[in-house]
Amino acid sequence: MSLRTADSLGGRAAIVGIGATEFSKDSGRSELKLAVEAVHTALDDAGLTPADVDGLVTFTMDTNPEITVAQAAGIGELSFFSRIHYGGGAACATIQQAALAVATGIAEVVVCYRAFNERSGRRFGSGVQQREPSAEGTALGWNLPFGLLTPASWVAMAAQRYLHTYGLTPEAFGQVAVTDRRHAARNPAAYFYNKPITLAEHAASRWIVEPLRLLDCCQETDGGQAIVVTSPERARDLPHPPALITAAAQGAGRAQEQMTSFYRDDLTGLPEMNVVARQLWRTSALTPADIDVAILYDHFTPFVLMQLEEFGFCAPGEAADLVAAGTLPLNTHGGQLGEAYLHGMNGIAEAVRQIRGTSVNQADSPAHILVTAGTGVPTSGLILGATR
Numbered sequence: 001m002s003l004r005t006a007d008s009l010g011g012r013a014a015i016v017g018i019g020a021t022e023f024s025k026d027s028g029r030s031e032l033k034l035a036v037e038a039v040h041t042a043l044d045d046a047g048l049t050p051a052d053v054d055g056l057v058t059f060t061m062d063t064n065p066e067i068t069v070a071q072a073a074g075i076g077e078l079s080f081f082s083r084i085h086y087g088g089g090a091a092c093a094t095i096q097q098a099a100l101a102v103a104t105g106i107a108e109v110v111v112c113y114r115a116f117n118e119r120s121g122r123r124f125g126s127g128v129q130q131r132e133p134s135a136e137g138t139a140l141g142w143n144l145p146f147g148l149l150t151p152a153s154w155v156a157m158a159a160q161r162y163l164h165t166y167g168l169t170p171e172a173f174g175q176v177a178v179t180d181r182r183h184a185a186r187n188p189a190a191y192f193y194n195k196p197i198t199l200a201e202h203a204a205s206r207w208i209v210e211p212l213r214l215l216d217c218c219q220e221t222d223g224g225q226a227i228v229v230t231s232p233e234r235a236r237d238l239p240h241p242p243a244l245i246t247a248a249a250q251g252a253g254r255a256q257e258q259m260t261s262f263y264r265d266d267l268t269g270l271p272e273m274n275v276v277a278r279q280l281w282r283t284s285a286l287t288p289a290d291i292d293v294a295i296l297y298d299h300f301t302p303f304v305l306m307q308l309e310e311f312g313f314c315a316p317g318e319a320a321d322l323v324a325a326g327t328l329p330l331n332t333h334g335g336q337l338g339e340a341y342l343h344g345m346n347g348i349a350e351a352v353r354q355i356r357g358t359s360v361n362q363a364d365s366p367a368h369i370l371v372t373a374g375t376g377v378p379t380s381g382l383i384l385g386a387t388r
Contacts (some may be wrong), residue, residue: 010198012104013230013232014094014235015228015245017042017045017226018042021041021187021225022189023221025222030220032069032225036069040073042226042227043111045239047238047240048238050075051077052109053110054109055102055108056078057081057110057112058084058094064210065112066078078106079106079107082101086258088373088375089375090374091380092248095348097110099229099347108234109228109234111227112226112229114345115224140260145190151206152209155299158302162305165268165317166316172305173211176302176304177337178198180298180330181195181212181338185339186361187339190333190338192339193260201215202215216300219336221342227345230268232244243356244387245383246382247380247381247383248280248282248381249380251273252378256271268306269310270310273307277382287312290367293328293384294311295333295372298335300375304330306319307324332359332362
């Protein structure tokens with residue numbers, strides 16, 4: 001895909017299976033076990049077997065190598081295996097990689113997966129504990145000595161500037177938290193099932209790093225999620241209506257760093273997501289008005305608002321009012337704030353449920369679903385479509 005022209009990937013691959021473990025704070029089993037459970041559940045959902053799989057895609061951060069998952073899951077020979085970097089920014093790009101493999105005939109059935117014990121094991125929210133010297137880590141070296149040690153502290157810099165620029169208060173962020181938790185409260189798979197919150201409760205939650213409160217920060221979760229991608233032709237013989245991959249894109253902006261892009265001209269937006277947005281709109285020939293549901297990566301609430309603005313759903317500084325109005329169904333599974341933090345993969349699964357008509361917060365016959373991956377890092381996005 002070029003930054004300047006549409007690509008030809010759209011409609012040449014589809015998601016046909018989704019599967020997850022339970023979402024918990026202490027899974028009691030290995031990350032490999034979680035990955036295999038999710039893969040098997042996704043294949044069962046797709047009406048396929050491990051013998052049908054010839055491709056696997058995951059994150060560079062995943063501890064479960066493709067060949068190890070293949071062996072443990074009973075998958076045989078692989079013609080394609082791939083990993084995507086940059087943490088949560090990889091989520092939608094795993095689907096893009098799978099779609100590219102399917103569309104070009106490199107593989108027929110590709111499973112994308114992510115599994116971790118992120119609560120009972122390594123907790124990402126605790127920030128940088130130890131890091132080997134690397135070129136990639138150099139940018140962090142400019143920030144860590146000044147106390148910017150955690151993801152929340154990195155996001156807080158941009159969040160504070162956003163509020164200042166547009167004359168807003170932290171209540172703007174609360175609109176996202178309340179919306180996510182309202183949807184999670186109706187989702188039996190969500191950790192915060194039956195636990196909605198109010199704006200007052202958001203405002204009363206303790207500070208983590210001003211202007212971020214506890215309820216602006218996503219969960220830490222143990223669990224696994226897998227997604228099966230194959231061709232639209234093969235999908236016709238499978239149990240569920242396919243979710244067509246209408247468009248898929250990756251994006252990195254100018255002066256891009258991992259979560260600490262503080263030397264850009266402006267901190268009130270997400271240039272990397274704007275790259276993704278331009279590519280998705282160009283390739284799909286759609287506009288924000290065509291999107292029926294948005295599943296936006298929500299590790300921190302401020303970046304949900306910035307994403308809405310980068311995609312053109314509203315003008316800069318107006319996203320909180322858009323969320324409060326409720327005109328665009330947003331994170332109908334509860335998001336990573338309400339359902340679970342699975343590095344965005346559970347958001348892709350929710351988009352598939354919306355296409356199938358099986359979401360617990362189902363939109364009315366959605367035709368186009370926007371899904372995004374991690375923000376503040378090089379990232380990715382998808383538009384999934386229904387077959388009519």
